[in-house]
Every structure is written in structure tokens, then in C-alpha cells.
Amino acid sequence: MFLASKLAHATKNKVFFSHEGIGRFGSRVMPCHMSAIYHNHYQTSPKYPQQLLLRVFRAKKQQCQQLHTTSTTNTTGHSPGPYLPLSKNISCFILRTVDIDTLTHTLEETACKIPWSPPLVNCILKRLWNHGPKALLFFNVLDFLSPRSYTHAASSFNHAIDIAARMRQYNAVWTLLSRMRSRNITPSPLTFAIILERFVSAGKPEKALRIFLSMHHRGCPQDLSSFNTFLDILCKSNRVEMASSLFRALGPRFRPDTVTYNIIANGWCLIKRTPMALRVMKDMVERGLTPTPVTYNILLKGFFRAGQLKEAWDFFLQMKRRGCELDVVTYTTVVHGFGVAGEVEKAQRVFDEMVGHGCLPSIATYNALIQVLCKKDNVENALVVFNDLLRKGYLPNSTTYNVLIRGLCHASEFDRAAEFMERMKGDDCEPNVQTFNVLIRYLCDAGEIERSLSVLVKMGNGVCCPPNLDTFNVLISALFVRKKPDDMLTAGKLLMEMMERGFLPRKFTYNRVLNGLLLTGNQALAKEILRAQSRSGHFPREIRL
DNA sequence: TTAGGGTTAG
Numbered sequence: 115m116f117l118a119s120k121l122a123h124a125t126k127n128k129v130f131f132s133h134e135g136i137g138r139f140g141s142r143v144m145p146c147h148m149s150a151i152y153h154n155h156y157q158t159s160p161k162y163p164q165q166l167l168l169r170v171f172r173a174k175k176q177q178c179q180q181l182h183t184t185s186t187t188n189t190t191g192h193s194p195g196p197y198l199p200l201s202k203n204i205s206c207f208i209l210r211t212v213d214i215d216t217l218t219h220t221l222e223e224t225a226c227k228i229p230w231s232p233p234l235v236n237c238i239l240k241r242l243w244n245h246g247p248k249a250l251l252f253f254n255v256l257d258f259l260s261p262r263s264y265t266h267a268a269s270s271f272n273h274a275i276d277i278a279a280r281m282r283q284y285n286a287v288w289t290l291l292s293r294m295r296s297r298n299i300t301p302s303p304l305t306f307a308i309i310l311e312r313f314v315s316a317g318k319p320e321k322a323l324r325i326f327l328s329m330h331h332r333g334c335p336q337d338l339s340s341f342n343t344f345l346d347i348l349c350k351s352n353r354v355e356m357a358s359s360l361f362r363a364l365g366p367r368f369r370p371d372t373v374t375y376n377i378i379a380n381g382w383c384l385i386k387r388t389p390m391a392l393r394v395m396k397d398m399v400e401r402g403l404t405p406t407p408v409t410y411n412i413l414l415k416g417f418f419r420a421g422q423l424k425e426a427w428d429f430f431l432q433m434k435r436r437g438c439e440l441d442v443v444t445y446t447t448v449v450h451g452f453g454v455a456g457e458v459e460k461a462q463r464v465f466d467e468m469v470g471h472g473c474l475p476s477i478a479t480y481n482a483l484i485q486v487l488c489k490k491d492n493v494e495n496a497l498v499v500f501n502d503l504l505r506k507g508y509l510p511n512s513t514t515y516n517v518l519i520r521g522l523c524h525a526s527e528f529d530r531a532a533e534f535m536e537r538m539k540g541d542d543c544e545p546n547v548q549t550f551n552v553l554i555r556y557l558c559d560a561g562e563i564e565r566s567l568s569v570l571v572k573m574g575n576g577v578c579c580p581p582n583l584d585t586f587n588v589l590i591s592a593l594f595v596r597k598k599p600d601d602m603l604t605a606g607k608l609l610m611e612m613m614e615r616g617f618l619p620r621k622f623t624y625n626r627v628l629n630g631l632l633l634t635g636n637q638a639l640a641k642e643i644l645r646a647q648s649r650s651g652h653f654p655r656e657i658r659l
Numbered sequence: 660t661t662a663g664g665g666t667t668a669g
């Protein structure tokens with residue numbers, strides 16, 4: 115009964131951090147947030163997981179149907195996503211079930227009773243993103259249901275492949291790819307884009323090249339589009355030299371187009387080698403291809419990125435003189451570029467002139483100007499621009515609020531920042547993890563550890579957005595500043611919580627917290643962390659227990 | 660996930 119009541123609370127997503135007043139940990143009296151962390155930490159695996167997982171499903175099924183019905187009449191036009199509540203609860207259940215054998219058994223026993231669908235499965239996989247082993251376990255259990263009442267969609271295979279590749283489990287990647295084909299699902303260019311990107315970001319571009327060259331043997335022929343995708347992946351990981359060589363070697367086979375040239379030009383700009391980007395533009399003209407507004411915008415941004423303000427301005431003027439199309443991206447680039455370089459007046463002038471030139475600012479342009487004013491001028495002036503955009507009928511988005519909230523925090527205006535967080539909700543724009551992280555970071559910097567922990571409590575109930583790796587890293591680091599023994603205990607609980615949520619702590623964080631706990635006589639929690647770690651099948655890099 | 664602009668802060 116007690117466990118059932120716990121889970122019922124869990125399904126409301128409020129129980130873990132809903133305690134108010136004073137709680138206790140051992141003999142130590144703690145403020146409410148400490149109690150909340152304690153409660154969250156000690157949510158153990160349920161005793162009868164099958165029944166409880168089904169209970170989660172039943173409790174949410176009706177809610178999902180209601181949401182599905184109401185979503186069509188939602189005046190905001192935003193569907194809350196009929197799968198959201200169910201996916202949230204199933205993924206919470208999976209993350210909180212520590213013992214892998216119990217979890218496997220529970221999933222195997224109950225999975226056949228739940229009507230799976232690709233959107234639901236994909237939602238759950240995304241929520242399990244930070245805990246690769248459990249995500250793949252979930253995927254595999256569904257893939258081998260007996261009798262086979264559900265077959266994974268291509269999109270779910272793509273998610274699973276991405277997760278396996280992210281963990282650098284390359285054998286699992288190829289197994290999944292073969293299994294995909296055995297289920298009569300052809301791997302798509304997207305499947306290979308995912309694989310190629312993971313190999314490149316893992317520092318294996320040559321292996322990625324071999325995969326690209328042989329992908330037709332695995333059911334997906336190469337074309338210009340997949341060639342461009344691969345070049346772009348290489349360029350975005352700062353391997354433009356390799357992309358250029360490939361472009362020269364394979365160009366005749368794929369017949370490069372404007373997009374190909376733009377990708378390579380952008381690659382040079384990303385590493386601040388604008389002369390090379392200009393050469394690419396010259397090459398494309400010589401090959402009979404006309405540079406597009408995208409080409410010019412890439413170059414323009416490249417000059418700003420490289421700190422070549424004079425060249426950027428000259429290029430901008432030249433674009434005007436030659437009658438190139440100056441679109442909203444061009445103006446946003448210039449406003450932001452000059453602003454972050456400290457030339458706020460020039461940024462403001464360009465912003466003011468764009469309307470006169472027949473180009474309306476987008477919300478991104480406003481965001482660029484607001485950010486610039488917050489960083490290089492005054493947050494009060496940024497608020498004037500914010501009110502102006504409201505007056506003109508623009509709808510601020512989460513970036514608008516985040517840059518403003520950061521500006522207010524930077525000016526130590528925490529109460530006003532909190533007011534804006536409330537205001538976001540009124541604009542149908544819930545605070546996201548970046549919003550909370552900004553507030554937490556600045557509160558920590560100001561030494562307001564308790565207030566920052568209470569922000570974590572707000573996040574942790576999962577209603578708005580769960581904390582991410584940054585959230586935990588910032589908070590744990592801050593707990594080492596005051597040198598208070600109680601802070602070590604809190605750091606230990608945070609480490610425990612982050613592991614339960616599937617995050618892999620850095621070796622430095624892990625050792626630092628364990629040492630802190632041992633030095634302050636908190637051996638019990640240190641052992642608990644070690645046990646949880648060894649059960650999770652998830653290890654901090656370079657840690658072997 | 661065939662190309663370009665706007666969110667932390669290190």
C-alpha cells in the first residue's frame with residue numbers, strides 16, 4: 115500500500131520535491147529542499163514492479179486520451195503531445211529501477227500488455243537518452259517480444275543506433291543495422307548520417323569515410339545529398355581539410371552543387387580561415403555556379419567570427435552595392451556581430467535601418483539585439499527593446515526570455531529575473547533547462563547556495579523540465595566553495611540523484627565528491643554511491659570499481 | 660541530418 119501510494123504520487127510528478135517545511139536526514143534537521151533531495155534519492159525500486167508499471171500505464175492512459183482530444187482544440191496551436199505523460203512515467207520507472215535484472219524481468223513481463231506505438235517508443239528513448247544501457251535494454255525487450263505484438267519503426271531504430279554509437283558500442287550499431295534490415299526496414303540516409311556523425315565526433319573520421327564509401331552495401335546508395343551531408347558533418351567537427359580533399363577526390367563522381375560549395379566555405383569560416391572561404395566562393399563562380407544569399411551570409415558571419423570587423427563591414431557594404439539580396443539573416447548577423455564586438459551603436463543603427471530597406475526583423479534579430487544590450491550596454495535598455503517588440507506584436511520565445519533573464523542575473527537582479535520566469539509561462543513559453551541553469555549559475559556565483567538548491571527543487575519535480583548535466587556540475591562545484599561538512603552531504607545526494615537520472619559524472623566530480631564524503635565522516639553515503647554505481651552498469655570515464 | 664542568423668560560461 116505504501117509503495118502503491120508512492121508510485122501514485124510519482125505519476126503526478128510532484129512527490130519527489132513537494133515536501134514543504136522542515137525534513138530530517140538522520141538526526142540532522144534540514145531545510146525543505148534537503149528533505150526533497152533526500153526523498154528523491156531514497157525512492158527505491160518498487161517491490162512488485164510489474165503491477166506498478168502497469169498501474170503507471172493505466173493511470174496515464176485516460177489522461178493521454180484526454181490530452182489527445184483536447185489537443186485539437188488547443189487555441190495556441192501547440193499540442194501537448196498525447197504520449198508525453200505516459201512516456202514520462204515509463205521512463206521515470208525505468209530510470210529509477212536500479213537493479214538491471216529486475217528491470218529486464220519487469221519489462222519482459224509487462225511490455226506485451228502495453229499498446230506500444232513508434233511515437234511513444236521514441237519519446238521514451240529520448241527520455242532515456244542519458245542512460246544508454248537502459249535505453250538499449252528497453253529497445254531490445256520490445257524488439258524481442260514474444261509473440262511479436264510490436265515492431266519498431268525506422269525512427270526508433272535510428273534512435274537506438276544513435277544511442278549505441280554515442281556509447282561507442284560499434285558492434286551494437288552494426289547489429290542494430292542488420293536487425294533493421296532483417297525486419298524489412300531499409301536504412302535511410304538519415305540512419306547513415308547519424309552513424310557518420312558519431313564516428314566523426316568520436317575522432318574516427320577515416321572510419322567514417324570507409325562507412326560512407328561502403329554504405330551502398332548496407333542498403334543505402336550514396337548520392338549528392340548524402341555526400342553533402344558527410345562533408346557538412348566533417349566541416350562541423352572542424353575537419354574542413356579532410357572535407358576539401360574529399361570534395362576534390364569525389365567531386366567528379368557526385369557533381370557538387372551550390373550547397374556543396376557553401377558547406378566547404380562554411381567549414382573554413384568555422385575555423386576562422388576566411389581567405390580560404392573566399393577562395394571557395396571564387397571557385398564556385400569559376401565553375402559556373404552563382405553564389406546565393408546563403409553563401410554571402412556564411413562569409414559575413416565568418417568575418418565576424420574571425421574578429422575581422424572591418425572586413426565584415428566592407429563585405430556588407432559591397433553586398434549592398436552589388437545589389438545582393440540582404441535578408442533577415444544578413445541583418446541579424448551584422449547586428450549580433452557588431453554588438454558582441456562592443457560596437458553597440460553600430461549594431462543598433464543597422465537594426466534601425468533594416469526596416470527602411472524593406473526587411474522586417476525576426477524574433478532572432480530582436481534576440482540578438484537584446485543579448486548585445488544586456489552584455490555590452492545596460493539591461494534596462496534591453497528591456498526597452500523587449501517592450502518594443504511586444505508593442506509591435508512579436509511573440510517572444512524562450513531565447514528572448516533567457517537572454518533577458520541572464521542580463522538581469524548579471525545585474526544581480528534575481529527577483530526581477532524570477533518575475534520574468536513567471537512571465538514566460540503566461541506567454542506559453544515554459545522556462546527550459548537553460549533558463550534554470552542561468553539562474554542557478556548566477557545564484558551560486560553570488561554565494562546563494564540555498565536559493566540555487568531551491569531552484570533545483572523546482573526543476574526536479576519534472577513538471578517543467580528536468581535538470582541536465584550542467585545543472586548538477588554547477589551545483590556540485592558550488593558546494594565545494596564554503597568548505598562546510600553539510601555541503602558534502604548535499605553534494606553526495608546530488609551525485610546520487612544525477613546518476614539515478616542517467617547522467618555519467620565526470621571522473622573529477624565523482625572522485626571529488628567521494629573524497630569529500632569520506633573526509634567529513636559520511637562513509638555510509640559514499641558506500642551507497644559506490645553500490646549504486648556498480649549496479650547501474652554505467653561508469654564514469656576511467657573509473658573501474 | 661544536403662548549406663546561412665539569435666540562449667549559459669568556461
